[in-house]
Amino acid sequence: MRYVYGELCKNRESFADRIYTSEDTFAVADGMGTGPGGRLAAEKAISLVDRSRPFKSLDEIRGFFEEANREIMKEIARLGDRHVAGTTLSLLSFTDDTFLVGHVGDSRIYLFRNGKLKLLTQDQITYRNGKKYVKALGIEWRPEVYTLEDTFREGDVFLLVSDGVVDSLSDPEIESLLCPDIERSAERILSLYRENCPEEDLSFIIVGVD
Numbered sequence: 001m002r003y004v005y006g007e008l009c010k011n012r013e014s015f016a017d018r019i020y021t022s023e024d025t026f027a028v029a030d031g032m033g034t035g036p037g038g039r040l041a042a043e044k045a046i047s048l049v050d051r052s053r054p055f056k057s058l059d060e061i062r063g064f065f066e067e068a069n070r071e072i073m074k075e076i077a078r079l080g081d082r083h084v085a086g087t088t089l090s091l092l093s094f095t096d097d098t099f100l101v102g103h104v105g106d107s108r109i110y111l112f113r114n115g116k117l118k119l120l121t122q123d124q125i126t127y128r129n130g131k132k133y134v135k136a137l138g139i140e141w142r143p144e145v146y147t148l149e150d151t152f153r154e155g156d157v158f159l160l161v162s163d164g165v166v167d168s169l170s171d172p173e174i175e176s177l178l179c180p181d182i183e184r185s186a187e188r189i190l191s192l193y194r195e196n197c198p199e200e201d202l203s204f205i206i207v208g209v210d
Helices: 037-052 058-077 163-168 171-177 182-196
Strands: 002-008 017-021 025-033 085-095 098-104 108-113 116-119 125-128 131-134 146-151 157-161 202-208
Touching: 002 017, 002 182, 017 037, 017 202, 025 037, 025 157, 025 202, 037 058, 037 085, 058 085, 058 098, 058 146, 085 108, 085 157, 116 171, 157 182, 171 182, 182 202
Parallel strands: none
Antiparallel strands: 002 202, 017 025, 025 085, 085 098, 098 146, 108 116, 108 157, 125 131, 157 202
């Protein structure tokens, strides 16, 4: 596996996106909440990914998300009752000839294969009274975890990306930016994002399958 990642943020102190990369597992976490809680939740999620990978089955993925949710809730509780915080988590792990996806929230994982882009995750968003609510770890006792398992092929390119890109670039635009050269793909994403969305945060990982 080859990979490249990128980040853009307008305020490093409040930036609550965290990413994780290794030889077999990749993840994007987007912290949400008041004060330092969002950053703390995202950091905890990523540290737990590092401790728990590699993942060999969807059962392991589901068990990991349940444990991570409990651990993040404990971490946030230490900040006191006035803090409400959590984090999205989109995780991609490779084992043998298959890839595994675990996901909570509104970040996304895409597969770019043979020039076509396919969304692998589902946005967990609801709207009530004009407000947007996103599912997150650390908020509910039993969050709904989306999972997926499929085979990968040589030449596949995976994109894990925070909701900043999702809100600002359409799927056809993202498709046009990706190519088998993952470094070039990353440069294209960063360049267009700087031009079109200078005030929005961004985190992404691009993984290429050799």
